[in-house]
Amino acid sequence: MSEMITVTIDGIECTCEKGEYIYDVAKRNGIFIPVLCRHDAFPDHRACCRICIVEVEQRGRTKVVTSCVYPIDGECEIRTNSERIQEERAVLFALLGHRAPEAEVLDDMSASLDMSGFKRLISVDNEKCILCGLCVQACNALGTGAISTVQRGTDKKVDTPYDKPSEFCVGCLSCANVCPTGAIEYSQTDATRTIWNREFELVRCAECGEVMGTPESIRHAVGAEGDAPTVCDSCRKKRLADEMMHTYRYV
Amino acid sequence: MINGTENILVCCGTGCIANGALGVADAIEAELAARGLSDDVQVKVTRTGCSGECEQGPIVRFMPRDLMYYRVKDRDAKAIVDSLDGEPVKKLLFKKDGQTYEHMDDNPFYALQHKVVLRDVGIIDPLNIDEYIARGGYEGLKKALQMTPDEIITEVEKSGLRGKGGAGFPTGRKWRTAAGYDVFPKYIVCNGDEGDPGAFMDGSTMEGSPHAVIEGMIIGALAIGAEEGVLYIRDEYALARDHIQHAIDDAYAAGILGESIMGTDHKLDLSIVRGGGAFVCGESTALMASIEGRVGEPRAKYIRSVQRGLFDHPTVLNNVESLASIPTILREGGEKYAEVGTEKSKGTKVFAMVGKVKHTGLVEVPMGTTLRTLIYDIGGGIIDDRPFKAIQTGGPSGGCIPEELLDLPVDFDTLVEYGAMMGSGGMIVMDDRSCMVEVARYYVDFLCEESCGKCTPCREGLRQMRAILTDICEGRGKPGDIELLERIGRTMQDASLCALGRTAPNPVMTTIKFFRDEYEAHIDRRECPAGVCADLTQFAIDASACTGCGMCSRACPAGAISGERKEAHVIDPAKCIACGSCREACRFNAVLTERRPS
Numbered sequence: 001m002s003e004m005i006t007v008t009i010d011g012i013e014c015t016c017e018k019g020e021y022i023y024d025v026a027k028r029n030g031i032f033i034p035v036l037c038r039h040d041a042f043p044d045h046r047a048c049c050r051i052c053i054v055e056v057e058q059r060g061r062t063k064v065v066t067s068c069v070y071p072i073d074g075e076c077e078i079r080t081n082s083e084r085i086q087e088e089r090a091v092l093f094a095l096l097g098h099r100a101p102e103a104e105v106l107d108d109m110s111a112s113l114d115m116s117g118f119k120r121l122i123s124v125d126n127e128k129c130i131l132c133g134l135c136v137q138a139c140n141a142l143g144t145g146a147i148s149t150v151q152r153g154t155d156k157k158v159d160t161p162y163d164k165p166s167e168f169c170v171g172c173l174s175c176a177n178v179c180p181t182g183a184i185e186y187s188q189t190d191a192t193r194t195i196w197n198r199e200f201e202l203v204r205c206a207e208c209g210e211v212m213g214t215p216e217s218i219r220h221a222v223g224a225e226g227d228a229p230t231v232c233d234s235c236r237k238k239r240l241a242d243e244m245m246h247t248y249r250y251v
Numbered sequence: 252m253i254n255g256t257e258n259i260l261v262c263c264g265t266g267c268i269a270n271g272a273l274g275v276a277d278a279i280e281a282e283l284a285a286r287g288l289s290d291d292v293q294v295k296v297t298r299t300g301c302s303g304e305c306e307q308g309p310i311v312r313f314m315p316r317d318l319m320y321y322r323v324k325d326r327d328a329k330a331i332v333d334s335l336d337g338e339p340v341k342k343l344l345f346k347k348d349g350q351t352y353e354h355m356d357d358n359p360f361y362a363l364q365h366k367v368v369l370r371d372v373g374i375i376d377p378l379n380i381d382e383y384i385a386r387g388g389y390e391g392l393k394k395a396l397q398m399t400p401d402e403i404i405t406e407v408e409k410s411g412l413r414g415k416g417g418a419g420f421p422t423g424r425k426w427r428t429a430a431g432y433d434v435f436p437k438y439i440v441c442n443g444d445e446g447d448p449g450a451f452m453d454g455s456t457m458e459g460s461p462h463a464v465i466e467g468m469i470i471g472a473l474a475i476g477a478e479e480g481v482l483y484i485r486d487e488y489a490l491a492r493d494h495i496q497h498a499i500d501d502a503y504a505a506g507i508l509g510e511s512i513m514g515t516d517h518k519l520d521l522s523i524v525r526g527g528g529a530f531v532c533g534e535s536t537a538l539m540a541s542i543e544g545r546v547g548e549p550r551a552k553y554i555r556s557v558q559r560g561l562f563d564h565p566t567v568l569n570n571v572e573s574l575a576s577i578p579t580i581l582r583e584g585g586e587k588y589a590e591v592g593t594e595k596s597k598g599t600k601v602f603a604m605v606g607k608v609k610h611t612g613l614v615e616v617p618m619g620t621t622l623r624t625l626i627y628d629i630g631g632g633i634i635d636d637r638p639f640k641a642i643q644t645g646g647p648s649g650g651c652i653p654e655e656l657l658d659l660p661v662d663f664d665t666l667v668e669y670g671a672m673m674g675s676g677g678m679i680v681m682d683d684r685s686c687m688v689e690v691a692r693y694y695v696d697f698l699c700e701e702s703c704g705k706c707t708p709c710r711e712g713l714r715q716m717r718a719i720l721t722d723i724c725e726g727r728g729k730p731g732d733i734e735l736l737e738r739i740g741r742t743m744q745d746a747s748l749c750a751l752g753r754t755a756p757n758p759v760m761t762t763i764k765f766f767r768d769e770y771e772a773h774i775d776r777r778e779c780p781a782g783v784c785a786d787l788t789q790f791a792i793d794a795s796a797c798t799g800c801g802m803c804s805r806a807c808p809a810g811a812i813s814g815e816r817k818e819a820h821v822i823d824p825a826k827c828i829a830c831g832s833c834r835e836a837c838r839f840n841a842v843l844t845e846r847r848p849s
Contacts, residue, residue: 048706064745069551091742095711122718156704
């Protein structure tokens with residue numbers, strides 16, 4: 001078993017293993033740290049939104065660190081809501097809010113902070129994306145790797161290679177579902193779904209008629225050799241339950 | 252008498268090549284051949300790396316008489332060969348304040364320098380391994396091969412060498428930490444991605460003395476237990492890459508690299524990885540991501556590269572200049588190296604001095620030399636003897652240092668206490684005709700394109716800073732802008748992911764700190780005191796000072812200046828685009844700037 005350490009977070013004593021991230025320890029102890037680019041589904045965190053910054057005081061020195069990736073390596077005092085953190089978090093929310101004025105979640109998250117003094121900042125028109133990169137992480141985790149961040153600096157954005165429809169995209173919508181601001185647009189008709197400039201057919205459940213996904217996403221999920229299902233999950237369960245009822249009736 | 256010991260050194264650094272050095276070398280060789288001096292009695296012509304005083308190039312020096320000629324043209328070849336055993340060619344010697352300097356070390360530009368990293372640059376043919384060995388090259392490695400890793404590291408620790416890429420982390424400590432991990436393979440990586448505007452220290456070192464970098468890497472590999480190394484060299488440094496590759500090939504052929512280093516059981520393979528031209532890839536973790544073939548984005552460095560770096564293995568990343576210091580440290584001992592410099596910054600530092608200084612070029616001085624010495628004694632002062640305004644050090648991560656700090660010693664720590672930094676060694680000198688708001692805007696604009704764009708404070712902070720600074724420069728500044736810039740800057744310094752983002756606001760923060768009045772003039776009075784910002788400035792000609800020489804009207808791209816020869820000229824304000832070309836062209840200070848009425 002690895003070394004146990006006791007730290008204080010906002011005055012509360014917390015015990016953790018050496019190397020655990022501040023964010024995880026705080027969460028376990030009921031201390032809420034706001035975050036945008038961190039998702040439990042992924043083991044690695046990009047640590048790019050910087051909203052989860054906290055102050056760490058250790059051996060007489062105070063520094064600002066990102067709690068989602070900062071491994072606790074010894075006794076220290078952690079402050080998640082000090083004056084300095086509140087000020088810098090407000091600036092970060094203001095910067096994101098002007099980058100993505102359409103991302104409403106930012107207003108909710110920054111409601112408790114003093115957001116005055118930012119009227120002067122310029123806004124990017126019609127933007128919702130905050131470049132947290134969760135969509136890219138999701139796509140990579142699925143093994144599809146159809147999207148990534150492209151360009152750098154202020155021109156950075158998430159896109160398919162050369163802004164062309166990607167042959168690797170399976171139209172599964174994982175990117176859109178994981179997006180914290182709803183920035184990834186797609187459209188759907190009765191028979192088709194369009195995302196990242198590519199149109200997919202839709203497969204419907206043979207029983208209830210609900211959308212099951214695209215042929216590509218179903219094939220990706222079951223693998224090249226697997227049998228593609230013809231009914232949706234809930235109908236499959238229903239069918240199974242019916243069979244069991246039928247079997248047990250005679251027991 | 253010509254006796255065959257003569258060696259004509261022709262500087263073929265990038266700057267001199269641009270000024271025609273290759274043609275000069277060919278012309279001298281042709282002249283020697285014509286006189287039969289390339290047959291029985293040989294006079295050698297050596298194409299060397301950068302000899303330093305780029306502004307005076309192409310530079311030809313010949314040994315053993317140590318005559319140094321400046322601004323040499325092809326047509327001077329005959330006179331130069333004549334002077335081999337005759338009188339020096341007067342017109343090609345360095346002249347200053349009526350004095351003529353024959354030898355290199357008489358020239359004040361060189362007299363105050365102390366060369367360790369550049370000891371062979373400008374003297375040897377970088378493509379000839381034997382010339383490097385003849386001057387003591389690979390002696391340090393021979394010594395290192397007799398030592399234990401611990402002894403090598405102790406020697407480096409004794410030298411006090413700190414990372415010369417700008418961060419100043421003790422090299423010995425870095426090596427010791429990496430040596431302490433028992434995870435293999437380990438890697439040694441050389442950072443040759445020098446990207447600061449105006450900087451060419453590392454490029455010149457790789458071009459002029461590639462074996463010094465390679466020797467430093469081999470010694471580092473022995474110390475930490477690495478058997479593979481990578482040199483990450485930026486795409487734009489084609490010449491440096493060629494020379495390093497040539498040197499690697501020669502070192503393999505000589506049995507210095509490969510399966511058995513100098514006949515011992517140690518082995519090391521070195522290869523070059525070409526950078527793609529992204530400034531951010533000079534940041535250590537982005538650099539490693541780039542080598543691995545991933546997007547060049549930094550990662551949080553709470554776990555250091557010495558523990559988990561390239562391919563998640565212990566990795567030592569050193570800058571070119573640090574590595575090129577290692578052979579001397581091993582050869583002459585760490586204590587000897589530590590004799591120069593200041594208490595906490597030992598040894599020397601190479602600077603690339605450019606901008607409005609008379610003698611631009613590459614200089615190496617002991618740590619702790621003052622900026623005033625660098626600019627006035629070595630650099631010869633400001634062009635046209637105009638007033639000095641600021642010196643920008645350390646590129647986009649650095650700051651602008653005003654006149655009142657010129658007497659501070661330049662080392663890793665002193666300037667930081669005053670809110671500026673030494674940085675990697677790029678130095679841009681600015682005179683009174685530089686607008687400090689515009690300078691800050693330039694660097695922020697550069698970083699808007701060169702930030703990786705991964706984290707919020709750097710990407711979005713720069714975007715907002717650029718918008719505010721552009722507004723200020725164009726007369727739309729508002730009260731409170733300075734405070735807002737500082738507010739964004741402080742958050743960037745604290746909350747950015749990597750060192751690029753944390754230092755990105757430095758050009759803005761230092762210009763606000765030292766030149767706040769200039770910001771206020773732009774915002775409160777819509778005035779650019781330096782007469783640079785076109786929207787705030789109008790130009791006029793002082794009729795009493797104008798000689799009617801016509802230089803200004805020839806320089807004007809808008810055809811806005813008219814006047815008879817030898818009579819005072821006038822600027823048509825309707826045509827003037829306020830570019831400032833006339834002011835640059837005028838030799839009589841007759842072009843005046845004034846506040847443009849709104």
